[in-house]
Amino acid sequence: MSSHYIILGTSVLAVLLAGYLAQMYLPPPKPKVVGIDLGTTFSCVGMYHAVTGNVSVLTTQDGHKCIPSVVAILDDGILVGYDAVAQAEHNPSNTLYDAKRFIGKTFTKEEVDEAQKQYSFKIKADQFGMVSFSVVVNSTERLVSPEDVGSIIIGTLKQAVERNLSVPVNRAVLSVPAEFDEKQRNFTMKAGALAGLEILRVINEPTAAAMAYGLHTKSNIHNVLVVDLGGGTLDVSLLNVQGGMFLTQAMAGNNRLGGQDFNQRLLEYLLERIKEQFKKPLTDKEDLQVLRMKVEEAKLNLTYHDAASISLKLQSFGKASFKETITRVLFEKINSDLFLRVLEPIDRVLQATELTPEEVDEIVLVGGSTRIPRVISLVEEHMKRRPNTDVDPELAVVTGVSVQAGILGGMWPLTVSAVELPTRVKKIHIH
Secondary structure (H helix, E strand, O other): OHHHHHHHHHHHHHHHHHHHHHHHHOOOOOOOOEEEEEOOOEEEEEEEOOOOOOEEEOOOEOOEOOEEOEEEEEOOEEEEOHHHHHOOOOOHHHEEEOHHHOOOOEOOHHHHHHHHOOOOOEEEEOOOOEEEEEEEEOOEEEEEOHHHHHHHHHHHHHHHHHHHHOOOOOEEEEEEOOOOOHHHHHHHHHHHHHOOOEEEEEEEHHHHHHHHOOHHHOOOOOEEEEEEEOOOOEEEEEEEEEOOEEEEEEEEEEOOOOHHHHHHHHHHHHHHHHHHHHOOOOOOHHHHHHHHHHHHHHHHHHHHOOEEEEEEEEHHHOOEEEEEEEEHHHHHHHOHHHHHOOHHHHHHHHHHHOOOHHHOOEEEEEOHHHHOHHHHHHHHHHHOOOOEOOOOHHHHHHHHHHHHHHHHOOOOOOOOOOEEOOOOOOEEEOO
């Protein structure tokens, strides 16, 4: 009998030793499931790596990890991301963006008419109120659904993963806004399916952001405030976290406030300066497109520097040079009222949950616009607590959703999976 125990014990030790040696010396398995953040303004994809437990957010286009959620339909093909943005001024009616705002939603005729005022492409609704975008390809009208646009963007991200791994990828986890209902979640999953992916799960963006910070594994963290300020929307959520379980206690936000609005204020300031210098307004589409790109570049530079220089030659003014230095102080001044509006949904979720700022255990910033120093300082002053900025806010959601993808893919070291408890909380919309 004792010999049997010796053999059994030796076998167990051999298996454990083999596993240890495999982890130490064999290459880790390639990720089986990827995490995708299909954003309103930008989208990106990440992978969870076995052994290290690290997440890589992949370079998708022209050295960028995040690509604009923009699709251009041309007579001879389709452009995505930065390529689509570059030609937008010349092809506005066939350049589609903000598709996520329409996915899985029904609209009344009045709502469609109101939305149409904000977009240069044509919006149409069927008899059920489901929206499609009307584009003209080779002189023929073609209807493109929001999930079609989403699938094209997801397909581009899928190709980036396959270039990196040199193997096909067919499974993913997607993030969605916490306010999305079941229909919107299903249509988002449909976008993934159209791109050739099996969507194993969708998780809420605030939950994903909290997971990026590892808050689902910390026993002393309970109330988490997630401030998500992206290119076009502001969403604030108050989560209760208990041992990997997430409950959304309150949501509030402004669907028309984000980095694009800050850019627009700076653009308007520069257009006025150009008008003063050249005694006439700038109307040339190519010059305007270049100026918009310079504005975005300046805004990013002001995140890390006290001033940024803008310099360009205006083709419509005989290649005349225009130069302007924008200080961070000036940028904050022309956007002061917009920055203050970031605090409104924070107050609303605190009121809804009857919590004081002191009762919030952690503040998580999500979205590229939360890198703006004035936004960080305002939140800190208002909440009397420094927000957690350990994770790049632009990559927080994709990082968290990639962790969840790794868990579902069985990648070791295994960690606690997120469990989202159902909630009947409705988002408080602020205009």
